[in-house]
Amino acid sequence: MAALMSVAEALRLVLEGATPLPPETATLSDAHGRVLAADLAAKRTQPPDAVSAMDGYAARAADVTHVPAQLRVIGEVAAGHPFDGQIGPGQAARIFTGGVVPPGADTIVIQENTARDGDSVAVTAPSAKGRHIRVAGLDFKAGAVLLSKGACLSARDLALAAAMNHPTVSVHRRPKVAVLATGDELVMPGTEPGFGEIVYSNGYATMALARSEGCDTVDLGIAPDRLEETVAAVRRARESRADILVTSGGASVGDYDLVHKALAAEGLALSFWKVAVRPGRPMMHGRLGDMHVLGLPGNPVSCFVCSVLFLIPLIRRLTGRTDIEPRIEPAILGCDLPENDERADYLRAALTTGPDGPVATPFPQQDSSMLVPLAKADCLLVRAPHEPAARAGGRCRILKLDL
Ligand code: AMP
Ligand code: MG
Numbered sequence: 001m002a003a004l005m006s007v008a009e010a011l012r013l014v015l016e017g018a019t020p021l022p023p024e025t026a027t028l029s030d031a032h033g034r035v036l037a038a039d040l041a042a043k044r045t046q047p048p049d050a051v052s053a054m055d056g057y058a059a060r061a062a063d064v065t066h067v068p069a070q071l072r073v074i075g076e077v078a079a080g081h082p083f084d085g086q087i088g089p090g091q092a093a094r095i096f097t098g099g100v101v102p103p104g105a106d107t108i109v110i111q112e113n114t115a116r117d118g119d120s121v122a123v124t125a126p127s128a129k130g131r132h133i134r135v136a137g138l139d140f141k142a143g144a145v146l147l148s149k150g151a152c153l154s155a156r157d158l159a160l161a162a163a164m165n166h167p168t169v170s171v172h173r174r175p176k177v178a179v180l181a182t183g184d185e186l187v188m189p190g191t192e193p194g195f196g197e198i199v200y201s202n203g204y205a206t207m208a209l210a211r212s213e214g215c216d217t218v219d220l221g222i223a224p225d226r227l228e229e230t231v232a233a234v235r236r237a238r239e240s241r242a243d244i245l246v247t248s249g250g251a252s253v254g255d256y257d258l259v260h261k262a263l264a265a266e267g268l269a270l271s272f273w274k275v276a277v278r279p280g281r282p283m284m285h286g287r288l289g290d291m292h293v294l295g296l297p298g299n300p301v302s303c304f305v306c307s308v309l310f311l312i313p314l315i316r317r318l319t320g321r322t323d324i325e326p327r328i329e330p331a332i333l334g335c336d337l338p339e340n341d342e343r344a345d346y347l348r349a350a351l352t353t354g355p356d357g358p359v360a361t362p363f364p365q366q367d368s369s370m371l372v373p374l375a376k377a378d379c380l381l382v383r384a385p386h387e388p389a390a391r392a393g394g395r396c397r398i399l400k401l402d403l
Contacts, residue, residue: 004276006385007309007344011325013271014285014310018292020320021173021243028158033214034171035320040147043165046139050101052077054132057092057114057121058105061129069123073116077102092121101133108132140164152321172320177210177311178242179203180220180233182250182259183298188222201371202248202303206296209307209403210246213315218242225250230262238266238291243318245291246311249298252282259295260284268293276385278343279368280306292318299368305346305380308403326399328382333396334361340387349398351378360398377401 005013023037052058058077063069071092077083079098087093087104095101095108106129113125140146146164147157153169161169186200187193200222207217218240223233230250237245250259251273260273266288273284273295279302284295292314296306308326316324332354347362360381363373379398390396 004274004281004342005272007275007277010272010275010277010283010285011310011313014292014294014314015317015324016271017287018314018317021175021318023170024173025168026171027168028162028166031153031161031169031171032155032158034153034169034174036147036149036151036153037170037172037320039145039149040161040164040166040169041145042140042142045137045142046163047134047136049136051079051134052095052097052099052101052108052132053134054108054110055096056108056110056112056132057123058087058095058099058101059092059107059109059123059127060087060089060105061107061127061131063090063092064107064109064123064127067123067126071121071123073119073121075102106130106133150320150322152323172318175210175215175243175315175318176218176241177207177215177244177246177315178218178220178237178240179206179210180237180245180247181222181298182225182230182233182247183222184225184256186222186249201300202296202298205300205304206246206248206307206311209304209312210244210315212403213312214319215244215315225256225258227258227261227265230258231265234262234266234288238288242291244311244314245288245293246296246307247294248296248303251284251295251297257282263288263293263295276343277306277309278345279366280309281343283310285310297368300371301348301368301374304374308380308399308401309346328397328399329358331358331360331379331381331396331398332356333381333390333392333394334359335392337362337383337390339389340383340385342385344385345383345387346380346399347383348373348377349379349381350376351398351400358398360396 074091075083075085076094077099078096082100083102107127109127115122185197223230247259250257268286270286283306296303313324349360349362352359379400382397
């Protein structure tokens with residue numbers, strides 16, 4: 001029997017030929033987590049003029065070197081309300097945070113160091129030239145490229161883009177992910193399952209993951225285990241112009257595993273159909289025209305783990321992100337583990353904090369149908385094919401499930 005394909009090779013094939021989707025213009029409120037398709041340069045200088053960083057008095061430093069000093073208050077400046085006068089010797093203007101520093105003034109005496117009496121103000125502590133003044137361009141200057149093509153826009157980046165005076169940005173289009181379940185035994189949550197039926201769950205996790213990665217989703221529901229209906233569902237995915245079709249279940253070689261047959265009937269260019277991974281061996285990948293297809297196993301844990309390993313990187317590639325592979329981090333093993341077999345293992349595990357860092361302890365039951373340990377897990381403990389037996393306290397590798 002041919003050796004199963006490694007996770008790394010399978011991921012390489014999934015990403016091969018996957019390129020970022022074309023750019024589109026998005027408002028800032030629709031751009032969080034999306035990837036810039038072009039450099040973004042500041043359209044203005046920030047702050048555009050010297051402004052006060054404090055509430056107090058704009059004055060000439062030379063007048064407040066020796067204190068106490070008495071100054072005459074000739075005007076007032078607040079944010080958005082500049083003062084058109086000039087500060088001469090012995091003069092000051094009342095100023096509030098964000099107010100433009102009037103010409104002639106070169107320091108701000110903070111309110112706490114003054115005593116006001118009608119038109120005059122007594123300064124009780126010296127204030128050096130430039131003190132509490134934000135010079136023009138302190139933050140950035142017009143023309144500076146402050147966000148580069150390829151940046152995944154954080155909440156902070158959005159505030160920066162707005163301050164740069166961009167109401168919209170050019171970002172890669174959101175991928176559209178169509179999600180299809182297969183299985184005669186599946187009924188929707190909230191319905192009473194009949195004898196031999198179970199409640200559909202996979203799609204909720206897959207769609208939530210896709211949406212948190214910035215995708216639009218199309219819920220194709222459940223196709224019964226009949227070829228025509230599976231084919232019809234695949235056609236609906238194509239009609240919805242999905243970039244990715246994710247199926248769950250029916251990916252094995254049983255009599256009722258019709259996903260491959262249906263996809264083949266529609267013209268699938270299959271790239272692989274079995275990966276050396278646990279959970280999740282019967283998983284397939286291919287292309288139907290422009291649509292990427294991931295045929296994931298039906299067991300809920302397999303479906304989820306394969307989504308983390310293959311769907312998320314594929315989505316990230318389409319969105320233009322460059323940090324696309326799951327982050328593997330070091331941890332300490334919380335229990336002994338036997339030698340691994342030929343499949344890479346992704347064990348559901350709890351994370352605790354030990355004296356030497358995070359400790360990962362796999363749950364005793366790892367059945368790929370079990371949603372409770374999956375939901376309770378903090379991480380997947382990753383074991384390479386044929387990894388030797390390991391002792392508690394040794395090093396291990398984890399993939400955090402903060403998803
Ligand atoms: P299959 O890959 O179709 O043989 O399914 C493997 C196992 O996963 C079976 O026990 C199915 O009932 C279960 N399963 C398949 N699809 C789903 C789903 N969408 N939600 C929950 N369980 C499922
Ligand atoms: Mg099935």
